[in-house]
Amino acid sequence: NAGVTQTPKFQVLKTGQSMTLQCAQDMNHEYMSWYRQDPGMGLRLIHYSVGAGITDQGEVPNGYNVSRSTTEDFPLRLLSAAPSQTSVYFCASSYSDTSSGANVLTFGAGSRLTVL
Amino acid sequence: GQNIDQPTEMTATEGAIVQINCTYQTSGFNGLFWYQQHAGEAPTFLSYNVLDGLEEKGRFSSFLSRSKGYSYLLLKELQMKDSASYLCAVRDSNYQLIWGAGTKLIIKP
Numbered sequence: 041n042a043g044v045t046q047t048p049k050f051q052v053l054k055t056g057q058s059m060t061l062q063c064a065q066d067m068n069h070e071y072m073s074w075y076r077q078d079p080g081m082g083l084r085l086i087h088y089s090v091g092a093g094i095t096d097q098g099e100v101p102n103g104y105n106v107s108r109s110t111t112e113d114f115p116l117r118l119l120s121a122a123p124s125q126t127s128v129y130f131c132a133s134s135y136s137d138t139s140s141g142a143n144v145l146t147f148g149a150g151s152r153l154t155v156l
Numbered sequence: 157g158q159n160i161d162q163p164t165e166m167t168a169t170e171g172a173i174v175q176i177n178c179t180y181q182t183s184g185f186n187g188l189f190w191y192q193q194h195a196g197e198a199p200t201f202l203s204y205n206v207l208d209g210l211e212e213k214g215r216f217s218s219f220l221s222r223s224k225g226y227s228y229l230l231l232k233e234l235q236m237k238d239s240a241s242y243l244c245a246v247r248d249s250n251y252q253l254i255w256g257a258g259t260k261l262i263i264k265p
Contacts, residue, residue, distance in 0.1 A: 080164075080257055081257055082160060082243070082245075082254070082255030082256050082257045082258070083199075083243070083245075083253075083255040084255075085252065085253070098252075130198060130199070142187070142189075142201075142204035142206075144189075144201040144204070145191075145199075145201070145253075147198035147199050147200070148198060149197070149198050150196075150197070150198055
């Protein structure tokens, strides 16, 4: 069981370039999400998905696209990178987004992105 | 707006006890989580509270008071490996997680 696998771990982009952060999970989780983590701020939700074929916007979706063609994969695309997108990005998954119980998120190792 | 407040940084001594507080103002409440995050690593789950009271799990305990919008994480018998950031998160009425900025805990020998 690999859990949540994110690639790449580090990436440097120039302003205006595009790229895709990959995320895959092997736990058969329905719910997958992308967060960004910036110094002095809490994790902020970018996009999320409650199942294959379904995606929705989080708190800070502008400049990012996602798709969920399979249960396992949830890539995050930066359309035209900007310095404000310099951040650490985490992919996370869980069994469901709506649960009365402790629906725990499992995080990937993170991707550190620098936009020059 | 929704808000989670935690101290930015705390320092404690190896072997001692430390309490990390979290206060929240959110649209509804469907549970409170504590995660641990070592520098450069992913957050990992520590505890979950949905009812008032204390949940104990080994050296770590978490307390919740819904009427006061307050939780704390209690770490006993501190070890150097406990040096990390501790993130408080509340699940709101839409089942979205609202995250605090985290408390960086420094353990000194």
